[in-house]
Amino acid sequence: MVNFLLEVGVEELPADFVASAIAQWQTKIPQSLGEMFLTPEAVEVYGTPRRLAVLIRGVADKQEDREEEIKGPPGKVAFKDGQPTKAAEGFARKQGVAITDLELRETPKGEFVFIQKKILGRATAEILQELCPEWITSLEGRRFMRWGDGDIRFPRPIRWLVALIDGDILPLELVNGSERITSDRISRGHRVLHPEPVSIPQASDYVECLRSSYVEVDPQKRSQKIQEEIKAKAATLNGAAEIYPYLLEEVVNLVEYPTAVIGEFEPKFLQLPKEVITTVMVTHQRYFPIHQSDNNQATLLPNFITISNGDPAKADIIAEGNARVIRARLADAQFFYKADCDEHLDTYLPQLETVTFQEDLGTMRDKVDRIIEVANTIAEQLQLNQKERKDIESTALLCKTDLVTQMVYEFPELQGVMGEKYALVSGESATVARGIFEHYLPRGADDIMPETLNGQVVGLADRLDTLVSIFGLGMIPSGSSDPFALRRAANAIINITWYADLDINLNQLIQQSAADFIASHSNLESPVTALQEFFMQRIRTLLQEEKNVDYDLVNAVLGDNDAEYTTRALEDLLDVRDRALFLQQIRHNGQLDRIYEVVNRSTRLAVKGDLGNQDLELNKLVNPDLFEAPSEQAFYDALVALVPKTKKAQAEGNYQLLVDGLAAIAPTVSNFFDGETSVLIMADDPDIRRNRLNLLGLLRNHARVLADFGEIVKN
Numbered sequence: 001m002v003n004f005l006l007e008v009g010v011e012e013l014p015a016d017f018v019a020s021a022i023a024q025w026q027t028k029i030p031q032s033l034g035e036m037f038l039t040p041e042a043v044e045v046y047g048t049p050r051r052l053a054v055l056i057r058g059v060a061d062k063q064e065d066r067e068e069e070i071k072g073p074p075g076k077v078a079f080k081d082g083q084p085t086k087a088a089e090g091f092a093r094k095q096g097v098a099i100t101d102l103e104l105r106e107t108p109k110g111e112f113v114f115i116q117k118k119i120l121g122r123a124t125a126e127i128l129q130e131l132c133p134e135w136i137t138s139l140e141g142r143r144f145m146r147w148g149d150g151d152i153r154f155p156r157p158i159r160w161l162v163a164l165i166d167g168d169i170l171p172l173e174l175v176n177g178s179e180r181i182t183s184d185r186i187s188r189g190h191r192v193l194h195p196e197p198v199s200i201p202q203a204s205d206y207v208e209c210l211r212s213s214y215v216e217v218d219p220q221k222r223s224q225k226i227q228e229e230i231k232a233k234a235a236t237l238n239g240a241a242e243i244y245p246y247l248l249e250e251v252v253n254l255v256e257y258p259t260a261v262i263g264e265f266e267p268k269f270l271q272l273p274k275e276v277i278t279t280v281m282v283t284h285q286r287y288f289p290i291h292q293s294d295n296n297q298a299t300l301l302p303n304f305i306t307i308s309n310g311d312p313a314k315a316d317i318i319a320e321g322n323a324r325v326i327r328a329r330l331a332d333a334q335f336f337y338k339a340d341c342d343e344h345l346d347t348y349l350p351q352l353e354t355v356t357f358q359e360d361l362g363t364m365r366d367k368v369d370r371i372i373e374v375a376n377t378i379a380e381q382l383q384l385n386q387k388e389r390k391d392i393e394s395t396a397l398l399c400k401t402d403l404v405t406q407m408v409y410e411f412p413e414l415q416g417v418m419g420e421k422y423a424l425v426s427g428e429s430a431t432v433a434r435g436i437f438e439h440y441l442p443r444g445a446d447d448i449m450p451e452t453l454n455g456q457v458v459g460l461a462d463r464l465d466t467l468v469s470i471f472g473l474g475m476i477p478s479g480s481s482d483p484f485a486l487r488r489a490a491n492a493i494i495n496i497t498w499y500a501d502l503d504i505n506l507n508q509l510i511q512q513s514a515a516d517f518i519a520s521h522s523n524l525e526s527p528v529t530a531l532q533e534f535f536m537q538r539i540r541t542l543l544q545e546e547k548n549v550d551y552d553l554v555n556a557v558l559g560d561n562d563a564e565y566t567t568r569a570l571e572d573l574l575d576v577r578d579r580a581l582f583l584q585q586i587r588h589n590g591q592l593d594r595i596y597e598v599v600n601r602s603t604r605l606a607v608k609g610d611l612g613n614q615d616l617e618l619n620k621l622v623n624p625d626l627f628e629a630p631s632e633q634a635f636y637d638a639l640v641a642l643v644p645k646t647k648k649a650q651a652e653g654n655y656q657l658l659v660d661g662l663a664a665i666a667p668t669v670s671n672f673f674d675g676e677t678s679v680l681i682m683a684d685d686p687d688i689r690r691n692r693l694n695l696l697g698l699l700r701n702h703a704r705v706l707a708d709f710g711e712i713v714k715n
Contacts, residue, residue: 001041002061002124002166005203006132007053007187009160015253017141017155018047022219024139029054032135036127037063046207046217048256049309050188053162053217054135055206063121070095075104075111088113125165132163132172150176162187164203189213190257192310214257223252229260230288230305237262239301240293247282254286255309263287263319267302269330272337274300275417276407280329283413287326336406340418345426346397351404360521361469364400367462370469372396374461374513381504388453395435395454396461398423402436416440442492449499456500463489468513471527471534490538495546497573506535507570536566539573543580553583556707564613565708575653582655583707587715595662598669599709602696605681609693616701618643626691631668631677635695638665639702646702655706662703669699 013021025045033040033056041058072078072095078088084099092099095115103114137152147157152174163170163183172183187198193214200209207217216222227243234241251258269277277300281287287304304326308318352365361367375396379389402408402419416437423433431452438455439462441448450456470476470484477486497504514528540558543549557579559565569576586592615621618639627633645661648654672678672695681696683689703709 001058003203004056004059004124004128004170005053005162005164005200005206006128006135006172007051007160007162007206008136008158009051009162009188010154010158011156012049013052013156013253014143015049015250017143018049018052018219018253019249020141021052021139022047025052025054025135028138029056029135032131033059036131037066037121038124038127047219047253048215048217048222049254050191050256051215051217053206055203057204059124061125062123063127065121066119068117068119070115070117072102072113072115075113078102078113079104125170128163128165128170129172132170133174136174148177148179150179152176160184160186160188162200164200166204167202187213190215193257216257219252222255222258223248226252226255226258226260226307229258230307233260233262233305234290234293237290237301237303238293239290239303241288241290241305242278243288244282247286247288251286251307255307257309259308259310259312259315261306261308261315261319261322262303263306263323263326264303265323265327265330269327269334270300270302272330272333273417273421275414275421276333276337276411277330279411279413280326280333283411284329285322285326287322332410333407336410340405340407340422341425345401345419345422345428348401348404349397352400355404358469358473360473364403367465368397368400370465370516371399371458371461373516374464374509375457377509377512378457378460378504381508382457382502384453391429391431391435391454392457394428394432395439395458398428398432399436399439399458399462442495444488450496453500456496456502459496460493460502460504463493464509464513467493467531467534468510468517468527471531472514472517472521472524474524476530476534486534487538490535491542494535494538494542494573498577501574503572503574505571506573507532507567510535510570532566532570535570539569539576543577547577547581547584549580549584550587552711552713553587553707554580555711556583556709559708560711562708578653579655579706583712586659591659591663592712593715595659595666595703596709596712596714598666599662599699599703600712600714601673602669603700603703603708603710606693606697606700608682609690609697611694611697611701613701613704616643616646616698618698621694621698623687623691626688628688629677629679631672631675632679632692632695634668635672638668639695639698641665642699642702646705650705658702658706665699 022045026043029045030043033043038059040056042056044055044057046053046055072091073087078085078091084102088099088102091113092102095117097115097117101115103116104111105114139154141155144153144155146153152158158174158176158181161172161174161181161183162185163172164185169183169185174181185200187200187210189196189198189210190213198209198213200206210217216225226248230241230243278289281289281304285306287306290301290303290305292299292301306318306322308315310318349365352368353363355364357364357367372393375392376389379392384392399419402422403415405418405422407418408415416439420433420437423436424430431454435452435454435458438450438452439458441450441455441459450459466484467486467489470486475484493506496502497506510531511528514526514531518524518526536558540554543554544551557565557576558569583592611621618636622636624633624636627636642661642665645657649658679692681689681692683692700709
């Protein structure tokens, strides 16, 4: 068994590429080794800003010999009158075997020629020489570049290669135009702390050799060291640091030898809103804020922690340099904040007319007017009182005004956040101020949800306006392309509705908004159908991926291009959620099994009739005078008893009543199919046949109040 090391030395890589490349190699390298019949004991992937490396431990020095069965031409082609043809001779020659080694064997597609071929294992070194260049050049990411006069594409120029099998150099070469990068055992240490070359004696020595040269190649170890130092430094100030996971991940891949350094700024800047200070620190400077450890992050200290990749002995100089930068940024923020607060928030409304939302959709002021209109429609659907409507209208009017403030112009990440702050300064109610912030929520999959009703309604209106407008222009997302984040907008509309249990009719909102859009864009087609399909896709995805409902149960409540179910789902998002979750629940507790067979069998047979899916009027559809067997009358009587349960289940959304009713009718229907007095459904008499099919169709339709059982797969 041998160990193999590959290190690709580069100029400083983007932090996000380091993490991505490590993840890609962690998947790709074991997979490609497995395809070559090599199974190492471990594959360790490392990365820093200046290198990517893989250490493969305990891999055989050659493949094992193996037997491989190879299928050749059909027997009738390979042999004529018992003699081999040119086809057989060519196959044998290509495989390096004698004609006598060919074997005729029967297959489902006829007789074919086979051979059992012994394949000698190749040397691992030879295989690695083929695989390593492919591992390097197959990495994917953004912002790739070419350098020199070559064609190699990589995020940054490649400067050196280390390739060792145990202590021996594995010859590798990357040709980039006139430049040739050949492998060696020479790596490079930390750019400042150990600029001298680093010779690696053995592949297994890699991690320790680099560590002694002030390079920690293991990102997990760097992360651990950073967190430990941050906590220790904060403790010296009797504080606690906010370690944002996304910031930690980025910083880990910006340094090779991390050192935590404390910096400070003037306490006067703490008069700024906390969100402003932390945005300057985290987003713009990659600093970790420090708060008083005993007050649940409410109060910031006039300090920060930065992670240095420089000389720890010069921590004071590093701290002062960073402090100068953040003081300047905070001074700018202080100026912006004071200037913005001097104006009432509604005075910014005219400036929204100078900001284009989209070329064909007018300004942000135009968008605000549309948001107000949609929000009022939602308020009518929810039958809100005058106070709630006033809060919604004020929130909608002011929701975008902070976009033209100096603070948000400089720090776009603070949109909504500053809207809330400035609304309070301007004398708006806390409800309106909070709604301005919350109408942007959720900003992503893991974000918090809006809690205020006005924030929820305005958030729905904002996103719906964007969806209708962009779809109306024909700019529908395709593949991974979604520049206006329309999938995220649709997901947010559904999730907010579900989270807040808002009884809205989304279908009506889509149709009304689309009609308003077409009224001002008469040359364009209505986006209603496309939006309905888009929202149905989003509902399907969210039910499966976020609500963990089985795919077939989702199909059962949404149907397969079922116009009735599409309309029903979009008219009542709460109902489609509740039905899907209820189906999942009764699948788990076994109640679905009690009704599945009977309802599913009835559903399959009912399609032979002509009864519509929504018909439930028993008296008008079934004639008891045509009954020929007691099982028919019993079926009819059971349906009579089921009708009030179905109606109550519909009215109250209590589908347990319907399931209980279906469970009660199941033995009767089973007897109708298979009992002593069972009947032939497809009777010769057309009236009797239709009567019996209508019984089954009515049972199917009652079950369809919950779901289409034809879409459910039996466990």
